[in-house]
Amino acid sequence: MSLKICNTLTRKKEIFKPRKDKKVNIFVCGPTVYDYAHIGHARTYIAFDVIVKYLRKKGYNVFYLQNITDIDDKIINRAKEEEVSWKELARSFEREYKKDVKNLGINSISKYARATEHIKEIISQVERLLKKGFAYQIEDGIYYDISKFKDYGKLSGRTALQAEDAVSRIDNSKKKKNKGDFCLWKFWSGKDWEPKWRSPWGYGRPGWHIEDTAITEKYFGPQYDIHGGARDLIFPHHEAEIAQMEAISGKKPLVKYWLHTGFLTINGQKMSKSLGNFITVKDFLKKYSPRILRLFIIKTHYRSPIDYSEKAISQVQNEIERIDEFLEKVKSQKSKVKITTKNSKLRIQKFKKEFEGAMEDDFNTPKAMAIIFELIREVNPLLDQGTIDKRAIKEILEFLKSVDEIFGFIFEQKKAKIPKKIKKLAQRRAKLRKEKKWKEADRVREEIKKLGYEIQDTPLGTKIKKL
Ligand code: AMP
Numbered sequence: 001m002s003l004k005i006c007n008t009l010t011r012k013k014e015i016f017k018p019r020k021d022k023k024v025n026i027f028v029c030g031p032t033v034y035d036y037a038h039i040g041h042a043r044t045y046i047a048f049d050v051i052v053k054y055l056r057k058k059g060y061n062v063f064y065l066q067n068i069t070d071i072d073d074k075i076i077n078r079a080k081e082e083e084v085s086w087k088e089l090a091r092s093f094e095r096e097y098k099k100d101v102k103n104l105g106i107n108s109i110s111k112y113a114r115a116t117e118h119i120k121e122i123i124s125q126v127e128r129l130l131k132k133g134f135a136y137q138i139e140d141g142i143y144y145d146i147s148k149f150k151d152y153g154k155l156s157g158r159t160a161l162q163a164e165d166a167v168s169r170i171d172n173s174k175k176k177k178n179k180g181d182f183c184l185w186k187f188w189s190g191k192d193w194e195p196k197w198r199s200p201w202g203y204g205r206p207g208w209h210i211e212d213t214a215i216t217e218k219y220f221g222p223q224y225d226i227h228g229g230a231r232d233l234i235f236p237h238h239e240a241e242i243a244q245m246e247a248i249s250g251k252k253p254l255v256k257y258w259l260h261t262g263f264l265t266i267n268g269q270k271m272s273k274s275l276g277n278f279i280t281v282k283d284f285l286k287k288y289s290p291r292i293l294r295l296f297i298i299k300t301h302y303r304s305p306i307d308y309s310e311k312a313i314s315q316v317q318n319e320i321e322r323i324d325e326f327l328e329k330v331k332s333q334k335s336k337v338k339i340t341t342k343n344s345k346l347r348i349q350k351f352k353k354e355f356e357g358a359m360e361d362d363f364n365t366p367k368a369m370a371i372i373f374e375l376i377r378e379v380n381p382l383l384d385q386g387t388i389d390k391r392a393i394k395e396i397l398e399f400l401k402s403v404d405e406i407f408g409f410i411f412e413q414k415k416a417k418i419p420k421k422i423k424k425l426a427q428r429r430a431k432l433r434k435e436k437k438w439k440e441a442d443r444v445r446e447e448i449k450k451l452g453y454e455i456q457d458t459p460l461g462t463k464i465k466k467l
Contacts, residue, residue, distance in 0.1 A: 001360045003058065006303060008234060008258040009155055013362055018225050019256060024055055024062045025220045027255075029212065029229035029237070030112065032069040033093035034078045037100045038278035039293060039308065040271035043264035044230045045106050046294055047302040051228075051259070051363055052108040053406040064110045067215050068094055071116050071195060071205055079193075086195050100281040104290050105408040111219070115211035119197045122206045122214040125248060126184045126199075134247040135184055138175040142185040142201065144209075147178050149243040155258060156235035182240055183207035209240035213248075222249035224256070231260040232270070262305040264297075271308065279308070291409035292316050298365045298407055319373075321458070323410055326376045327400070329383045333393055348395045351375045355403065365407075372403065372410075418464050422453045426464055429455065 003016040018024045028048045031041060052064045069075075070090040079089040094114075101109075115122075126142055129135035134148045146152045153159045173183070188196040188203035196203035206214075216224060222245060229238065238258065245254040263270045271278050284293060296316045300306045351371055358367035379396060382388040404410040425448050432441035445455050449467070456463045 001356055003360045004362055005257050005259065006362045007256075008260050009253065009255070014257070016257065018060065019223065022060050024060045024226065025065070025224040026052060026055075026062060026226040026228065027065045027067075027212070027216050027220070027224065028227075029233055030066040030068045031093075031097050032072050032074060033090045033097060034072065034075040035093060035273050036280040036282060037097050038271055038273065038280050039284050040230075040264040040278060042100070042104055042281050042284075042293060043297050043306060044228075044261045045101065046104060046297045047261045048228050048259075049106040049108045049408075050298060050365060050406055051302070053408075054359055054363060056108070057402070057406060062108075062110075063219070064108055065216070065219055066109050066112055067212055068097075068112055068114045069208070069211065070094065070114045071211075072208065076194060096282075100285075103285055104281065104293060105413075113215045113219070115206065115215070116195075116197075118211065118214050118218065119199075119206065121218050122210050123185075123199050125210055125214050125217070125244065128248045129184065129244065132247060134243075136177065137201065138173060139187075140173050140175070141183050141187050141204065141207075143173070143176055143181045144184055144240065144243060145177055146180045146182075146243060149247050151246065151252070152243050153239065155239050155242055158235055158239070180236070182209060182236065184210050184244075209237055210244060212237075213241050213245040213254075217245065217248075222251050223254060226257045226259060227255040228259045228261070231262060234258075234260055259302070261302050262300075264306050264308055266308045268307060288313065288317070289320075289412075291320055291412065294407065294409040295320060295369075298409070299369050301366055302363060320409070322373075322376065324412065325458070326380060326383075327411070329380070330393055330396060333383055333386070333388065347378070348392060348399060352399055355399075359406075368403075372400075375399075418453065418466075422448060422451060422464060425451075426455060426462065430462060 004013045005016045006013045026048075028045075031037060048064075052062050055062050068090075071086070075086050075090050079086040082089060098112075101107075126135060129144065130137070130142065133145075135142050135144055137143075184207045185199060185201065185204050186207060187201065188194060188205070195205055197205060216227075227238065227241075242252075242254050246252045265271060266277050266279075269275060269277060281293075292313060296313060297306065299316070299319075351374070354371045355368050358364040358371060361367070375396070379388065379392075400410050425444055429441045429444040429448070432438075432444065448455055448464075452467050454465045454467050456465060
């Protein structure tokens with residue numbers, strides 16, 4: 001089977017062939033660290049976590065690079081509001097971001113690169129753009145002249161003229177040659193709270209788009225395999241990256257495969273910090289396990305939008321329960337059925353093949369998930385009847401473990417030890433229930449809750465969970 005990927009640049013599904021043998025260099029735009037990450041960010045980062053893990057499973061040697069935008073007007077303004085330095089603010093939200101990422105089981109990133117630790121590389125790119133005539137200097141900074149780059153718009157399908165409406169962040173100078181020109185280097189305004197770095201043009205700070213090409217050039221060179229991000233970044237951000245790097249190197253394409261995730265929306269609107277309609281990863285994880293978020297995201301194709309609602313989450317909770325019940329049954333099965341090829345192997349192979357087929361088709365995770373649920377549906381009655389042999393059970397577990405190395409929600413992660421006191425209270429509650437002393441049993445349940453644990457009565461018995 002060969003992997004096919006939908007490429008935003010060519011607007012086609014293409015067979016995936018890295019630039020060099022089995023080596024894959026992938027860059028995904030990281031967060032701007034001025035606030036807590038929300039579940040919209042998680043959508044994009046979980047999607048790429050799955051993609052990278054799948055590529056590694058297929059034997060590719062993947063280097064996954066992510067930048068941290070630690071300099072930006074939003075950071076500067078927030079720091080001013082909070083009366084802390086930009087650096088303190090950025091570092092503290094970076095730490096929080098990394099904690100969230102870890103809690104969500106996103107552990108595929110090979111390297112994080114901070115924008116402010118690549119000022120030398122950024123300056124070098126701006127110098128080369130000036131030298132080649134793609135950039136010009138005006139009173140407040142150095143700008144990229146989009147009219148000089150004839151391929152401008154090839155990723156987004158937009159022309160330079162249409163770019164007028166899409167300038168953002170620090171690009172709004174009236175002295176620019178074209179409205180769509182963007183800032184590469186912003187001169188220091190003289191305000192002492194504004195961060196600044198020394199450059200050949202005096203003090204200043206980098207523009208937004210240039211940090212990414214400076215970072216990728218350092219680690220990958222002028223061309224690489226995959227660039228990812230959510231679809232809002234196609235224009236102007238990724239378009240600008242192409243314009244910068246291809247103008248500097250004269251080589252194209254900068255990136256062979258461009259992958260863009262759909263938005264996580266809430267009531268149909270993009271979840272975003274600026275709209276204030278967000279749920280932070282931290283708040284989500286106070287209520288639900290990370291498995292819920294991973295399955296919620298993975299059950300939709302990475303390119304499609306996902307609309308968040310409590311109803312959708314409660315459906316995912318049911319699905320996770322179904323998986324858990326199935327796994328408990330599989331693990332507790334003491335099969336006496338004889339091992340025959342007829343009894344087992346062929347069916348499992350079919351599921352494995354179909355799963356791979358789905359993933360090979362542009363990482364079709366919803367289809368892959370449907371196959372897992374089909375397996376559960378098919379095997380469940382065999383488990384109930386005890387008509388499944390040991391080898392089949394072993395194979396099912398092996399298959400699901402290998403799926404979980406990519407998806408990360410099938411098996412519950414190591415549970416925290418339940419303290420003796422809680423266990424004893426749970427036993428007392430069970431005894432009271434047996435004696436039909438419901439009110440007293442409920443009181444004990446409340447006591448357990450106050451101590452930070454929850455009792456769940458499931459068809460497979462009582463479970464204790466840390467809140
Ligand atoms: P930011 O911190 O806003 O620069 O965003 C970091 C990454 O998360 C970028 O790739 C964004 O496009 C992505 N992102 C932000 N909001 C959402 C959302 N609601 N759904 C999906 N991805 C998002």
